[in-house]
Amino acid sequence: MSAGDSGRDRSVWRRLLRRDAMEEGDEELGFHLEMRMRDYMEDGMSRDEARQAAEKRMGDMAEVRRAMTHVAQAESRRERRREWIGEIRQDLRYAVRTLLRAPAFASVSIVTLAVGIGATVAIFSLVHAVLLAPLPYPQPDRLVRVWETSPQGDARNVVSSGNVVDWQQRARSFTVLGAHGSPYPMTLTGDGEATRVVAGVLQPKVTRALDIAPVLGRSFVERDGVDGNVALISHAIWTTRYGADPDILGRSAVLNEIPYAIVGVMPPEFDFPNDEVDFWLPLEDAALDPNQRTSHNYAVLARLAPGVSVERAQAEMAGIARQIAAEHPSHMTGWSARVVPLHEDITRNVDTLLWLLLGGVLVVLLITCGNLANLLLARAVTRAREMAVRGALGAGRGRILRQLLTESMVLAFFGGLGAVVLAPLLKGLLVSTAPPGVPLLGRAAIDGPVMGFAALTALGSSILFGLAPALRLSRSHIASSLRSGRDAGQSGHARLRGGLLIGQVSLSVMLLVGAGLFVRSFRALQSTELGFEPAGLIVMEVDLPSPRYPEIASQAAFYDRLVERVRALPGIVDATATSQPPGAASGMTFSFAIEGRIATNPSGREDDEALHAVSPGYFGVLGQRIVDGRGFDGRDGADGTPVVILNESLARKHFPDGDAVGHRIAFRVGETPWREIVGVVEDARLASPDVAPDPSIFIPFAQKTWTWLTWSSVVARAAPGIVPVQASSALRSALLELDSQLPPQSIQTVTSAFQANTAGRAFAMTLVTGFGLLALLLSVIGLYGLLSYSVARQSREIGVRIALGAGAADVLGQVLRRSLLLTLVGSLTGVVAAAGASGLIESLLYGVSAVDGATYAATVGLVLVVALGTSALPALRALRTDPLRALRTE
DSSP states (O other): OOHHHHHHHHHHHHHHHHHHHHHHHHHHHHHHHHHHHHHHHHTTOOHHHHHHHHHHHHOOHHHHHHHHHHHHHHHHHHHHHHHHHHHHHHHHHHHHHHHHTSHHHHHHHHHHHHHHHHHHHHHHHHHIIIIISOOSSSSGGGEEEEEEEOTTSOTTBOEEHHHHHHHHHHOOSEEEEEEEOOOEEEEEESSSSOEEEEEEEEOHHHHHHHTOOOSEEOOOOTTTTTSSOEEEEOHHHHHHTSTTOTTOTTOEEEETTEEEEEEEEOOTTOOSSOTTOOEEEEOOGGGSOTTOOSOEEEEEEEEEOTTOOHHHHHHHHHHHHHHHHHHOHHHHTTOEEEEEEHHHHHTTTTHHHHHHHHHHHHHHHHHHHHHHHHHHHHHHHHTHHHHHHHHHTTOOHHHHHHHHHHHHHHHHHHHHHHHHHHHHHHHHHHHHHSOTTOTTGGGOOOOHHHHHHHHHHHHHHHHHHHHHHHHHHHTOOHHHHHHHSSOTTHHHHHHHHHHHHHHHHHHHHHHHHHHHHHHHHHHHHHTOOOSSOOTTEEEEEEEOOTTTSOSHHHHHHHHHHHHHHHHTSTTEEEEEEESSOTTOSOOOEEOOEETTOOOSSTTSSOOOEEEEEEOTTHHHHHTOOEEEEOOOOTTOSTTSOOEEEEEHHHHHHHOTTSOOTTOEEESSBTTBOOEEEEEEEOOOOOSOTTSOOOOEEEEEGGGOOOTTOOEEEEEEEEOTTOOHHHHHHHHHHHHHHHOTTOOOSEEEEHHHHHHHHTHHHHHHHHHHHHHHHHHHHHHHHHHHHHHHHHHHHTHHHHHHHHHTTOOHHHHHHHHHHHHHHHHHHHHHHHHHHHHHTGGGTGGGOSSSOTTOHHHHHHHHHHHHHHHHHHHHHHHHHHHTOOHHHHHHHO
């Protein structure tokens, strides 16, 4: 008799004992009543009077009985709980003993689950940190970004200072609205070696909106920047540069040779607008020109007023934008405003990628569960007699089903424990290999919510892989199983296992199609014609401190000297300088007028286009071809005729007849000179291989008219065989020889910059390809197991066929047909599913359609070939079946 059956018998006895206890209680109550009645009757009362007096003395008999019933019911509930806990303990002990009797099965199952759940939890930790966890600010759901939308369709255009002022004066949907600039590198001097740091400029209103208190000192107030230069510093630089000095407040930090008094240290979680910022500097209100509408430089952060929704704020800002456009039609016609939740705005470039990766790893986990379900179904046949015996002894189907699910949960529990060990390692690997610029990734941790997800994943996995086998086995036919030792419903097992395999193949095909699309996309990216030669180019970014280089002439002279020094370095073939080096994600844009033309824009000027201020020889160093006119040379200095060069895209846009050379343009008519177009250069993908060439204007650095343009990057072409690290060290030395207090902002090769810019695509390709190959391997294992089991179970049938003269082709065909049928059905299902989900990855692809027929066909072909190879061993084993032995063993 099983433990479960004896427990059931004990339960019956306990219920009988509880009933007897209540009957005994009634007898005891009657005895006490009778004794009291006898006493009253001896005092001369009649029997009825004595009963009334006794019942009155003892109280309300119905209430007493109810109290007794309540006590009995409470005891019954406690007893049921004790029984339930006892049965669970029995099931757990039995499950552990059962698995210990099959160590190979248990080990493979636990390791497989640990890998599947661990990978899922690791990627979920990234998704949780970036997309699900709230931002580290009070009431983060009330924080929004407010962008301009341009007539050209840019939905997130930075904002002009005039619009910032108008928005602050007119908007009522926000408790506070403030502007900030993009973080930029500066040189920190004093208190040690000159160091590159990153600074962010923001209005005190921004710190009010974020509502984060410093760990030391105070935050910005409205007078900061007016009464003196002050700064907030990050917790990271406080601990690294200043040794966590508690007396840091009031100390001076010299940034680009301007001293700033440190007034506060921000907490570790404060990383606005990104985690690279070391210093925050105040942007005083007076710095915002209320009349400036043409220069768009600021991002805007706001906190919604109580009770105001994003939709209501959007409606108000759209109305304000219409008012501004009516007041300033020459500059603001066609412009509007857009309100976006801050969290959504921060994660807009990575949410699709992260959800895709989580979906991919969940698919792998589903395939893992399918494999385990097939293994359990195979074991179910061998355990049919065991279940039949338990049923014959009185165990109900529910009892058997619970026992089998308990075994699955024990497997999932130990698999989950392995996942808890594995997940932090995988999380660390993912974070270290993630593309640069993924926001909030530093918050990724295996914390409470992630552990809760791990527990739910383990529980869900146990149900997924355990329920179908448990249901099938709990329905075992008792008589036939006891008679033959196996389940009479073996055909049902085979259909179910075949269906599970089809599902596995289908999911594998989906992942492999995605992997194939990413591989083709990346190959297209690598083979893209760039329009210049990036190999061998090294970029050193420099920003001159304006106090020592206040004039255009001194700035241009410094960069000329620096370029000459770099050209003279051993191993350097040539060098130049540019305000926007290859690999830079963004740069300046300017609108302009063409002499003799009236633009269709209300402003009378053409659309904003990218502008590059470069040194002579720039196009030759990069390897760009001049297609018309000439490049910049010695004639194009500060005293020369003002000139510009257009790239092909801009020349075609405004001079479709090919006659751009000789025309003139101006950036500020009447304020800056007309500039003659002296050349047209071929288009080049200067930002990234996957970013089409922007229409661009190039001017000589020496002929710029803006003193604020103090930055430039030296671009040096190293000779073949020169190690980039050595060349980078030489470039740094050349800069410090000219100015010992001017460290480079960065030094890197153009190739590495392009790799960083396409790292997101490479990351997605690598992981999805890995998921796809792992899914294929799991499906192959499942197919092999199914066919091997099928051959073993059909050994008698195969032996009879061989004995009757069946040839090798017939036996092989029997096995291979089943394999190909299952694989083909799964592949076609997977292709349909992949095509249906193609829109989810369209934005992550480059140069290939999400429904690329060649990729789909190649994937199906690969899966079929692998399936044939996998089927070979079971098929050959079937061919070697000895008919006499098969007939004897059966």
